[in-house]
Amino acid sequence: MIHYLLLAPTLDGVGLTTVSLGLVRAFEREGIHVGFVKPIAQTRPGDDGPERSTALIRATTHLEPPTPIPMSRVEAALREREEERLLEEVVERVHSVTPTADVVVIEGLVPNEEAPFADQINAQIATALDADVVLVGSAKGLDPVAVVNTFRLASSAFASTRIAGCIVNRVPADANARFDCATALQAALLPCVGTIALRDAFMAPRMRDIQRALGARSLTAGSGEGRRVMRWTVAAMTVPNCLSAMSRGTLIVTPGDRYDVMMAACLTDLGGGAIAGLLLSGGLVPDPRVLALCKRALDLGLPILLVDSNTVETANALLSMDTELPVDDLERIELVMNSVADDLDRTWIQKMGKNDRARRMTAPAFRHRLLEQARAGHRRIVLPEGTEPRTIRAAAQCQARGIARCVLLGEEAKIRHVAADLGVEIPADLEIMDPEQHIDAYVGPMVELRKHKGLTPVEARNALEDTIVLGTMMLARGEVDGLVSGAIHTTAHTVRPALQLIRTAPQARLVSSVFFMCLPEQVLVYGDCAINPDPTAEELADIAIQSADSAQAFGIEPLVALISYSTGSSGEGVDVDKVRQATALARERRPDLQIDGPLQYDAAVMPEVAAQKAPQSPVAGRASVLIFPDLNTGNTTYKAVQRSAKVVSIGPMLQGLAKPVNDLSRGALVEDIVYTIALTAIQANALTHKVEPA
DSSP: OEEEEEEESSSSSOOOOHHHHHHHHHHHHHHHOEEEEOOOOOOOOEEEEEEHOOOOOOOOSSOOOOBBHHHHHHHHHHHOOOOOHHHHHHHHHHHHHHHTSEEEEEOOOBBBBBBBTTHHHHHHHHHTTTEEEEEEETTOOOOHHHHHHHHHHHHHTTTTTTOOOOEEEEEEEEEEHHHHHHHHHHTTOEEEEEEOOOOOGGGBHHHHHHHHHHHEEEOOHHHTTOOOOOOEEEEOOOOOOOHHGGGTTEEEEEEOOOHHHHHHHHHHHHIIOOOOOOEOOOOOOEEEEHHHHHHHHHHHTTTTTOOOOOHHHHHHHHOOOOOOOOOTOHHHHHHHHHHHHTTHHHHHHHHOOSSSSOOOOOOHHHHHHHHHHHHHOOOOOESSSSSSSHHHHHHHHHHHTTTEEEEEOHHHHHHHHHHHHHTTOOHHHHHHHHGGGGGHHHHHHHHHGGGGGTOOOHHHHHHHHHHHHHHHHHHHHHSEEEEEOSSSOOHHHHHHHHHHHHHHHOOOOOOOEEEEESSSSEEEEEOOSSSSSOOOHHHHHHHHHHHHHHHTTTOOOOOOEEOOOOTTSSSHHHHHHHHHHHHHHHHHOTTEEEEEEOHHHHHHOEEEEEEETTTSSSTTTTEEEEEOOSHHHHHHHHHHHHTTOOEEEEEEEEEBBSEEEEOOOTOOOOOHHHHHHHHHHHHHHHOOSSSOOO
């Protein structure tokens, strides 16, 4: 039975959309099939694009909510007393997302001057769908007693429906305030299922958002896409009196002829202050000679905006600026979704999503599981490309979020300089290790490891100049738990030292790889798409077993399909015979696994095709692990799916090594590196014993 949840606000301005987004994310994390509908559009003055909630869900999830009913249609229905017909249209839209959903989140109307009938319509929708109601309120500016009163008043509109929970948004970010709100609601017999802490980052616009809201001109674009405005200040005093306000994330508002303030801001930014930017008022374009003096800061990304309004008018415009989430600010949207999901009662989420349907591992659930498992191990991961900007960002994030204890290899002064240019704050406990100061300590151990190859101390020292080799030696000696590299090096450059110094695990015949493909409905495991060009039948069987074990380690039930151009016994030839033989070998070695092949890709993943081509297969139509016959097929398929379907792929994750070493794509995003570090930490967790240092 599908569970419908109608989110209804207690008042205008409670942040209904952010709670809706977070609730969807919370269900996704639990592997619960969730749908989302905003049945009736409620646009704000000046909105000229699609309805905001629907657009945000489409931008950040794989869901495709139906287009909402225009508000003009609602007003006409009420005017002509056609509420029943309106509700039929609402139900039709909601039911359009239910075929694959366990729970459907329905965002109700917000009561305001344009929609005084919102509570009435919300109650009618809840009744029509037999939906449970979740009330959403705000604690901003209210004490716990006042918060309870707003929920009591709102609940009176839903006397004939069930109140499944109350969520308090915008609670001051301290444990006492959240506890007080929850306690007050429970005392009033109102089920509190979440108190959402108000975080400054929720309201932090980008410089481009400031430019758009104020109609500002860009004097220098800088890194306006990445710099966020945590606060703003008017710099009208002399420089010594302004300096304390020039802090990280601050937008400096000043007249365009205050060259002293401009230059002080540029010097602050160059010194690592990482201010958000400059907003020059009065339509005064700075003298080119002054801009020339500021060139270094501008080249490194300091954005400057110019407005024609005077400073007071500009400050008023900033005060009245719309703080709603922009549809194109995916970073901020993701932060809000994850933070709201973190603050919701997980037991309640699981209860609301209960359904008899078997669940698949969804992409958000998989990513959430990755980070949680990685945190549990508290592993030390070495990053040989320590001066590379994306790697620095990823290391800082992992350290700050407790995903892993990262070690950056590189000259400390250079790493800190790059971080300052990026506006990245290096956590105090993030370890930076200068290779030049440590190479000598590894020469002897490396000679010992490679003595069967006749390695000399001079050759070892030369090799250790390569930070990947140095990091691999740290791993070989048990000083770190894993290694991640490849953002600026080839796969071979990362893997070769591991094969020489780490070697394969005792039970492994070869090293292979998998990608975790985060498809809309579930996560699939693809192997091998990065390492072995043309594996034999024996090697292909090993890859299948390694990949199945990897899937299981990450919470994915391994249903293994060996892919070919033929299904079952319908085709013949050397290639399909290899897959058939590999399937038999894998089954013989691991009778505990469900393995089948050869299967065509569509027969492996599509139930309707499997019913015709392989009706007796235990795997066909529901495969979660797909093993490709060679690198040409695997790499081509993974890239085609990744790019054509806009699927997030995590990997490649290497399998078969005695200790975790993982390669990055040279086009990897910061997020990709973060998840690869998490994968590596989890692999380290899975080792049943630590190998003693060489």
